[in-house]
Amino acid sequence: MGNLTKTVFIFGDKKAEGNAEMKNLLGSKGANLAEMNLLGIPVPPGFTITTEMCKIYLEEGHDKLISIIKNEVTASIKFIEERTGTRFSDAENPCFVSVRSGSRASMPGMMDTILNLGINENIVEGLIKKTNNARFVWDSYRRFIQMYGSVVMNVRAEAGDFADPFEEILEKEKKQKCYQSDNDFNAEDLKNISKSFKQLVKKSTGKDFPNDPWEQLWGAVTAVFESWMNERAVYYRELNNLPQEWGTAVNVQAMVFGNMGQNSATGVAFTRDASTGEKTFNGEFLINAQGEDVVAGTRTPRQITTEGSRRWASLSGIGEDIRCRDFPSLEEMMPEIYQELAGCAQMLELNFKDMQDIEFTVQEGKLWILQTRNGKRTGAGMVKMAVDMLHENLLDEKTALLRVDPKRLDELLHPIFDQDEIIKACCIAQGLPASPGASSGRIVFFTEDAQVWSSKGENVILVRMETSPEDLKGMVAAQGILTARGGMTSHAAVVARGMGKCCIAGAESLKIDYKQRTIQTENLTLKEGDWISLDGSTGKIYKGKLKTSEGQLSVDFEKLMNLADQHARLKVRSNADTPMDVMTALRFGAKGIGLCRTEHMFFDDDKIMAMREMILADNEAGRRKALAKLLPMQRKDFEDIFRLMNGLPVNIRLLDPPLHEFVPHDEKIQKELADELGIPHEIIKKKIESLYEFNPMMGHRGCRLGTTYPEISEMQTAAILEAALHIKYEGIESLPEIMIPLTGTVEEMQIQKNIINQTAEKIFEQYDDRIPYLLGTMIEVPRAALIADKIAEHAEFFSFGTNDLTQMTYGYSRDDSGKFLPMYLEKSILKHDPFQVLDQQGVGQLITMAVQKGKAGRPNLKIGICGEHGGEPSSVEFCHNEGLNYVSCSPYRVPIARLAAAHAAINEENNRSITSRQNASKAICFENYHF
Ligand code: ADP
Ligand code: MG
Ligand code: MG
Numbered sequence: 001m002g003n004l005t006k007t008v009f010i011f012g013d014k015k016a017e018g019n020a021e022m023k024n025l026l027g028s029k030g031a032n033l034a035e036m037n038l039l040g041i042p043v044p045p046g047f048t049i050t051t052e053m054c055k056i057y058l059e060e061g062h063d064k065l066i067s068i069i070k071n072e073v074t075a076s077i078k079f080i081e082e083r084t085g086t087r088f089s090d091a092e093n094p095c096f097v098s099v100r101s102g103s104r105a106s107m108p109g110m111m112d113t114i115l116n117l118g119i120n121e122n123i124v125e126g127l128i129k130k131t132n133n134a135r136f137v138w139d140s141y142r143r144f145i146q147m148y149g150s151v152v153m154n155v156r157a158e159a160g161d162f163a164d165p166f167e168e169i170l171e172k173e174k175k176q177k178c179y180q181s182d183n184d185f186n187a188e189d190l191k192n193i194s195k196s197f198k199q200l201v202k203k204s205t206g207k208d209f210p211n212d213p214w215e216q217l218w219g220a221v222t223a224v225f226e227s228w229m230n231e232r233a234v235y236y237r238e239l240n241n242l243p244q245e246w247g248t249a250v251n252v253q254a255m256v257f258g259n260m261g262q263n264s265a266t267g268v269a270f271t272r273d274a275s276t277g278e279k280t281f282n283g284e285f286l287i288n289a290q291g292e293d294v295v296a297g298t299r300t301p302r303q304i305t306t307e308g309s310r311r312w313a314s315l316s317g318i319g320e321d322i323r324c325r326d327f328p329s330l331e332e333m334m335p336e337i338y339q340e341l342a343g344c345a346q347m348l349e350l351n352f353k354d355m356q357d358i359e360f361t362v363q364e365g366k367l368w369i370l371q372t373r374n375g376k377r378t379g380a381g382m383v384k385m386a387v388d389m390l391h392e393n394l395l396d397e398k399t400a401l402l403r404v405d406p407k408r409l410d411e412l413l414h415p416i417f418d419q420d421e422i423i424k425a426c427c428i429a430q431g432l433p434a435s436p437g438a439s440s441g442r443i444v445f446f447t448e449d450a451q452v453w454s455s456k457g458e459n460v461i462l463v464r465m466e467t468s469p470e471d472l473k474g475m476v477a478a479q480g481i482l483t484a485r486g487g488m489t490s491h492a493a494v495v496a497r498g499m500g501k502c503c504i505a506g507a508e509s510l511k512i513d514y515k516q517r518t519i520q521t522e523n524l525t526l527k528e529g530d531w532i533s534l535d536g537s538t539g540k541i542y543k544g545k546l547k548t549s550e551g552q553l554s555v556d557f558e559k560l561m562n563l564a565d566q567h568a569r570l571k572v573r574s575n576a577d578t579p580m581d582v583m584t585a586l587r588f589g590a591k592g593i594g595l596c597r598t599e600h601m602f603f604d605d606d607k608i609m610a611m612r613e614m615i616l617a618d619n620e621a622g623r624r625k626a627l628a629k630l631l632p633m634q635r636k637d638f639e640d641i642f643r644l645m646n647g648l649p650v651n652i653r654l655l656d657p658p659l660h661e662f663v664p665h666d667e668k669i670q671k672e673l674a675d676e677l678g679i680p681h682e683i684i685k686k687k688i689e690s691l692y693e694f695n696p697m698m699g700h701r702g703c704r705l706g707t708t709y710p711e712i713s714e715m716q717t718a719a720i721l722e723a724a725l726h727i728k729y730e731g732i733e734s735l736p737e738i739m740i741p742l743t744g745t746v747e748e749m750q751i752q753k754n755i756i757n758q759t760a761e762k763i764f765e766q767y768d769d770r771i772p773y774l775l776g777t778m779i780e781v782p783r784a785a786l787i788a789d790k791i792a793e794h795a796e797f798f799s800f801g802t803n804d805l806t807q808m809t810y811g812y813s814r815d816d817s818g819k820f821l822p823m824y825l826e827k828s829i830l831k832h833d834p835f836q837v838l839d840q841q842g843v844g845q846l847i848t849m850a851v852q853k854g855k856a857g858r859p860n861l862k863i864g865i866c867g868e869h870g871g872e873p874s875s876v877e878f879c880h881n882e883g884l885n886y887v888s889c890s891p892y893r894v895p896i897a898r899l900a901a902a903h904a905a906i907n908e909e910n911n912r913s914i915t916s917r918q919n920a921s922k923a924i925c926f927e928n929y930h931f
Contacts, residue, residue: 007053008072011037012045012083012254020352025050027249029102032372039351041344041369045083046253047076049221051103054247057225065225066218073221076252084254088118089213091126096140096255099220101227103248106373108295108498109469109491110236111227111248112151114220115290116144116255120211136260138190143259143290145197145209148216152223155204165204169196181299183288217252224250232469239476256368258361259290265362266291267330268489269304269341271349274357274377274497275436275488277384277556281342282308283358284487285330291359291370294489296466300506301487304330304338315430315539316508340367348372353394354403355385357494376498378435379411380554387556390563398906401564406873406899411437411500412557413588413892415548417535425533425542428521431482431507433539434493439480439502440533440545443526445517447474454478461532463519465512467492475501480534482541484510502536510541553587561589561898568901570880573649573888575866577601579640584891589898592649593641594799594888595739595866598716599657601637602630608662613677615659616687620711627715634716638723638736647733651799651866651888653778654716654752656741658701660691697813702742703752703777710755717759724771725763737774739799744781749794774862780804785850792857799888800847802867802875806834809843835868838875851882864888873900880904 009017009026016034023031030048037043049069057065077088077095086095096118101111119127119141127137146166149155157165170182173193179185185193198209210216227233228248237244258266267285272278284301286293294301303309309329313320318327331338341360344367348356357375361368377385382404390400417425417438441459444450447470450462454477462478464471466485475481475495480502483492487506496503511520517528524543526532533542573594574585578601582593602611607630614626641650664670670688674681693699706713717738724734740752756775764770779785780801788798807814812821814835824830838844847865854861864886869875871893879887880901889897 027102044254049250051247100251118213134187277381379408431504434505435496435503436537437502441479450474564902570901571886588894634719642734651737658696785846788850788853789857792854797862800865838869876900877904
């Protein structure tokens, strides 16, 4: 353990041993609790047991952990006792604590927390005398048994039963007494419920519920450490790429009670709108409740601000007078508390320079802040907040750019429901617009069904009363999430926004029946499997499947993208084969075409016939005749593209796929073809059979076609350069780059180069005019990477075709990898799918080598990448670090690549300055304040 012997860090009364910088050791909750104390914000006193202790517990077990932390924990409990003037385990004047999880990155609801610890029947009696509030005391006790019972003692629903057994007891009691809500329980009811809870624990675990507060404390601390490894937490980390070895800290903190009556409350507040990014303070609260009630979504909370409350009421169709009477805001009910809360929120945002998600509790008219963290947000929210905070001078440009996760830009480009469709559609209910997006799918009610259905390719909407952390997998599988209960800060809403998934919460008018698997509205019943559509931006739920259309790009999005381009060194191009693709690519800001695959053009009706004629011809003369028909058609395609690109570079790859892909294998179509070409069917059939290859991907394709049939390369070169000349006469410039595919030897490169250059000269002579063009090759056969210096002598540019390069480096056929890749990923034999995330260790070495050798062969060699990886952020960063000139990806990923390119440049700069700082001062040490 060395000098890391300090295992516990205390905080309270505006002092703290930790601070916000210490997230690795204290977890983000613990570090921020300390920081809030240093800022002078009212926080109940407590202490944090370090993440190091989580590792000790998981590796060396319970006894070892307790032996290490026992003395410090005991002393720290004394610290809490002194600050609160109470005594742990004392019946007259008891001290209660919460035991809370909290790792480096926030994992909402994934691990466990226990409230009201330190209570037993003896203490209940004492506390009733002290507070004169029997209802509150019994409510606290029953809550403690419920939480401790399920978290520490593992009381679970019996197989086949869906409901939480504790909640079932509550529901039963409520029904029996004809109560409307939990708030109607009186002290006597709650006492009986506590008794039933204890019986449930005994029946389900065989153990008595522990009465000794110290036993409760050690049980809770170890249970929180244990919860780091629970299934949903492990899965959440996998999903979000968080290291499994971090471990969680444990925070033990004096309880404050939001359930002491009508002047007590609990809630969650956001400094900005997590869904849209707008700068409006917002949040939700419940009167006379404890913290977990709001996030669990079992009770629908009220709005903090009056403005928010009015907006909520109008969505729910509630008039202003009823709203004022039944659903007043915190601002209206407790104006002073509201002001104090808004002040704390503002201070926290300024301090952390990011949107804050804040938990608070009001105990008998006094405000306490219990947590602050950088709030989860949607992709659109991310962009808006980053741009706004830049304008507010809260962030500098680089930090603002780093605030937006490139992968999340995807969400902004997603389609929305077609306006015409919405007008015709049947809106069956209205909920809260918890996370934007437009999604349609079939109704499922359970996580398992969502997974099974979606694995069969079905689009599903997960419909729940409320979601719990156990539903995470179902939420991932679903297209959208709909809940009948809970608010904008419920688990479902927070997690959906974090995933960028469409979500509508709290659609109260829906009656969900898990047993029948139906949703009832006033005049309609929907069954499992029926289609519904969710509009997460308005909260409207529609029957059936609605068509979607292209969304609008926001002004903030454009601003952010332009800023990204200013910081990036890599240029971003797009792969585009048709004018349609080209337009999309330009809309998303592509600075060129990095790959135009000519073969897709040949599949058009008019071209495929001439193409087939060429393939089926017996000799060169026959091929030339057919190619002459193709030439004008292909020239026109290039003219259209050059015109749109208006002087930006366009990289055109010569014919690449094996010829058999262009001919029909169906007997009937073969016969039609025979009729059209006037050749007997038998001959056509034979010729097609002769094209058969055992392994077409490694067969007669790429430049092997152009080498055996030079007339194909000739025709394509002519089409490209004639097109460029033609549009030159329209006054439009062009910058063609002619790319040879699948080069593996210098000789292939030489032969193709000669064909292209000679054809070019012939055309230039004909037109008595010239066009500048570049001639280069793909690097996608490993051998080409190995001899890149020799190839570069003949090539003016390289473009890494990382799809083929990955395929051939691993020896995985991309078309057959479905048989083993999923299992490899599941068992972590491979960390990522190498066809999505560039394998830097292996394939990356070939790239590094080819770049070095290529530049040795030709110092001004232009280098890019055009595989799928060109739009994947970690691969883009790799390309930046290797000094490539550009990446090229599919049109919809262009914005992702542009931002990733800026991140790569900024990260490089930041790392450089960190290294120089580290060299200046060798060691960084923690400073501990002592009270
Ligand atoms: P999570 O990480 O899942 O949000 P928390 O540790 O924040 O879990 O706790 C769950 C709920 O209990 C929160 O609403 C929190 O505000 C509340 N809570 C935690 N500690 C206390 C405390 N000492 N007094 C009152 N409420 C608390
Ligand atoms: Mg919390
Ligand atoms: Mg290829």
